[in-house]
Amino acid sequence: MNPVTRNKIILYIIIFIPFFQILQGVFGGGYIDPIDEIFETTGQNALRLIIASLLVTPIIYFTNYKKLFAYRRILGVAGFCYILIHALTWGLSQQFMIDKMVADVADRLFILLGFSAFIMLLLLALTSTDRAMQKMGIKRWKQLHKLNYILSILGGVHFILQSKSKMATEPYVYMVIIAVVLLSRVYIIQKRKKS
Amino acid sequence: MFKDPLKLKDNDVTSEENYNNRREFMKSASKTFIGASIVSGAAMGSGILGAKAAPAQTDYSALDDKKTSYKDITGYTNFYEFSLNKREPTKLAQQLKTDPWTIEVGGECNNGGKFDFDTFTKMADKEERIYRFRCVEAWSMIIPWNGLSLATLLKQFDPNSKAKYVKFTTLHDEDQMPLQRTKALTWPYVEGLRLDEAMNPLAFIATGLYGKDLPKQNGAPLRLIVPWKYGFKNIKSIVKIEFTQMQPINTWNISAPDEYGFYANVNPKVPHARWSQATERVIGASLFSNMRKTDPFNSYESEVADLYKGMDLKVHF
Numbered sequence: 001m002n003p004v005t006r007n008k009i010i011l012y013i014i015i016f017i018p019f020f021q022i023l024q025g026v027f028g029g030g031y032i033d034p035i036d037e038i039f040e041t042t043g044q045n046a047l048r049l050i051i052a053s054l055l056v057t058p059i060i061y062f063t064n065y066k067k068l069f070a071y072r073r074i075l076g077v078a079g080f081c082y083i084l085i086h087a088l089t090w091g092l093s094q095q096f097m098i099d100k101m102v103a104d105v106a107d108r109l110f111i112l113l114g115f116s117a118f119i120m121l122l123l124l125a126l127t128s129t130d131r132a133m134q135k136m137g138i139k140r141w142k143q144l145h146k147l148n149y150i151l152s153i154l155g156g157v158h159f160i161l162q163s164k165s166k167m168a169t170e171p172y173v174y175m176v177i178i179a180v181v182l183l184s185r186v187y188i189i190q191k192r193k194k195s
Numbered sequence: 196m197f198k199d200p201l202k203l204k205d206n207d208v209t210s211e212e213n214y215n216n217r218r219e220f221m222k223s224a225s226k227t228f229i230g231a232s233i234v235s236g237a238a239m240g241s242g243i244l245g246a247k248a249a250p251a252q253t254d255y256s257a258l259d260d261k262k263t264s265y266k267d268i269t270g271y272t273n274f275y276e277f278s279l280n281k282r283e284p285t286k287l288a289q290q291l292k293t294d295p296w297t298i299e300v301g302g303e304c305n306n307g308g309k310f311d312f313d314t315f316t317k318m319a320d321k322e323e324r325i326y327r328f329r330c331v332e333a334w335s336m337i338i339p340w341n342g343l344s345l346a347t348l349l350k351q352f353d354p355n356s357k358a359k360y361v362k363f364t365t366l367h368d369e370d371q372m373p374l375q376r377t378k379a380l381t382w383p384y385v386e387g388l389r390l391d392e393a394m395n396p397l398a399f400i401a402t403g404l405y406g407k408d409l410p411k412q413n414g415a416p417l418r419l420i421v422p423w424k425y426g427f428k429n430i431k432s433i434v435k436i437e438f439t440q441m442q443p444i445n446t447w448n449i450s451a452p453d454e455y456g457f458y459a460n461v462n463p464k465v466p467h468a469r470w471s472q473a474t475e476r477v478i479g480a481s482l483f484s485n486m487r488k489t490d491p492f493n494s495y496e497s498e499v500a501d502l503y504k505g506m507d508l509k510v511h512f
Contacts (some may be wrong), residue, residue: 026482033273033281033334034482075425095486100471108469129466162469167279167379 004070011071013080018045022085023044027121035093042086044170047159049079050121050152051177066187073128076148078127087118117154149185152178210407211265218342237486255324255397262325263479265405271478272412273330273429275379276365276372284412291371291432293416302437303358306351309321312416316402318345318351323406324399326422328429329461329493335475339405340420345398349436358438361393362386363430364421380446386419386430387443389502397422400433409452423495425459456512460503461493465512 018041025031026038053075060068090111094100105115124145126132133141156178159171274284298314310318321341328336348362366458369375375382379468390448392398399420402409414431421428427447454468465474477485492499503511 010477031482032267033476033478036332037483038482092483093486095474104471107466110469119483165277167377 004067008071008074011074015049015074018042018082026092035089038089039086042082042089043155043159046079046082046086047152047155047174049075049082050148050155051174051181054152054178054181055078056061058181058188061184061188077125077128080121083118083121087115091115110158113154113161114158117151117158120151120154124148124151149178149182199346207400249416251480255322255326259339260300260327261479267479268298268336268338268404269410269412270298272411273400273426274386274414275334276374276382276432277412278292278374279379283367286413287373288411291366291411291415293411296416296434298417298433300352300437301435302439303355303360304438306354306355308340312440315348316417317345319347319400322399326397326399327493327495328426329475329489331425331427331455331459331472333467333469333470333472333475333489334478335487335489336357336478337455340399340401341406342401342417342420344395344396345389345400345419346394349393350399352436352438354438357440359390360387360439360442361390361482362435362439364435364437365430366432366434381449384430385443386428386445387439388419388421388428389442390438392499392502394422395477395499395502397495423492425461427455428459429484458503458508458511459491460499460508462491462508463489464491465509 021030022038022041025041026034031037053072056072056075058069060066089099092106094104104111106112124147125140127136127144136144153175156171156175159174160168163171212442221296240253244276260266260396261504271281271287273281274288275466277284277287294312298310298312298315300310301306301307320343323339323341324342325339355436365384366372367422384509388398399422400417401414401420402417404410404413409418417433418431419429442457445457446456448457450469461472474486475489477487490496
């Protein structure tokens with residue numbers, strides 16, 4: 001088997017593990033408070049996947065391991081899929097009543113941030129195909145997909161704001177990784193300008 | 196066939212199934228003439244029952260709604276002394292030593308002192324109460340508690356005229372409660388009630404649930420239950436009860452004063468900073484039909500609304 005195909009299969013399996021957790025939780029009785037637990041599982045895994053997709057470019061730059069590029073889209077699209085479940089669960093928690101959903105976005109900063117990040121990620125998912133890339137032109141496509149940085153920061157802040165305890169460390173770990181990725185991108189751009 | 200609830204001890208283990216059958220029996224029995232005589236007196240510690248002919252259980256219960264399963268009640272708890280996660284106390288709280296257990300009663304009263312658990316729990320009649328439990332995090336359960344009327348207990352300590360509030364304190368022992376070594380909250384956990392709230396017939400000290408001893412993750416060996424207030428008021432593993440002149444400062448109020456007040460009455464009209472309190476997720480219900488409208492005072496409005504006459508509950512949230 002082609003090693004890239006093999007690795008993709010492994011990656012798909014890893015990506016699908018939380019999804020099976022959710023299925024088991026909801027339909028197999030593993031969850032006690034399903035809405036809350038779906039929020040947690042999907043939000044956490046989406047943020048991890050999106051951060052992983054952000055890490056691809058700097059890792060390629062510093063290691064020159066270009067094969068990694070083949071997995072970037074899978075990571076991003078998988079992150080979107082989890083956020084889609086996350087957003088649908090939020091809709092369910094508002095009983096899909098438009099007035100309640102609007103009020104929730106308007107009244108709560110962390111919902112506004114999460115919702116904004118969702119819309120941005122939706123745009124990226126819709127333009128994630130080769131065809132969309134060709135249609136847009138690589139330059140504009142790259143510009144649009146820089147939104148990934150902004151939405152991951154919004155997602156991280158959304159994660160911080162929703163946690164009840166000041167002891168929660170996980171979202172801060174993600175924020176630090178995002179910051180490191182951003183700094184590395186700045187470094188790469190500076191280097192390229194010089195050369 | 197059935198034991199008198201008065202003589203029921205927590206450790207007279209009843210399976211959940213038997214428990215439910217027993218309730219069904221009582222419910223149908225109460226509709227007949229003999230029913231009332233079988234179960235009357237079960238909750239006589241509380242005044243408002245006297246005039247009503249219905250059995251004690253139904254006066255303080257939400258019998259028509261499905262009770263939350265024992266597994267869910269004991270598998271999903273907030274107990275920050277052990278974990279910030281709601282699953283983990285089920286395992287981690289088991290290290291708590293609840294026997295022997297001493298409750299110290301003091302402050303503005305004439306009959307305070309130190310009581311061991313058995314002495315303390317013999318100071319009032321054992322009762323069963325099925326209460327709605329509404330967490331500030333917008334989830335809810337229906338829990339069959341057993342325990343004692345708080346008012347009956349407090350009266351025996353003879354609070355003096357200076358007593359305006361009752362302050363409750365959880366055990367402070369870093370060796371047994373590992374998160375007390377951290378700054379997750381200020382320790383020990385403290386809660387308080389106004390004396391008239393504490394004397395309300397609904398206020399309860401739970402020592403068990405589903406007819407069994409109170410599981411450790413649920414606040415063994417004894418905890419407060421004030422069902423018209425959010426869950427965090429229902430302080431667990433109590434070691435100290437004090438009558439005070441000043442309003443006690445409760446732990447969550449210290450942690451986030453704009454999010455958790457002293458009163459913490461269930462109020463669908465006052466949202467939490469980060470979520471609405473208008474609805475609640477019913478634990479144990481299906482994902483697609485688990486949303487329930489939250490009732491003012493968690494459905495106990497007629498029993499407790501008078502306590503807050505003239506108060507702006509948006510200010511005193």
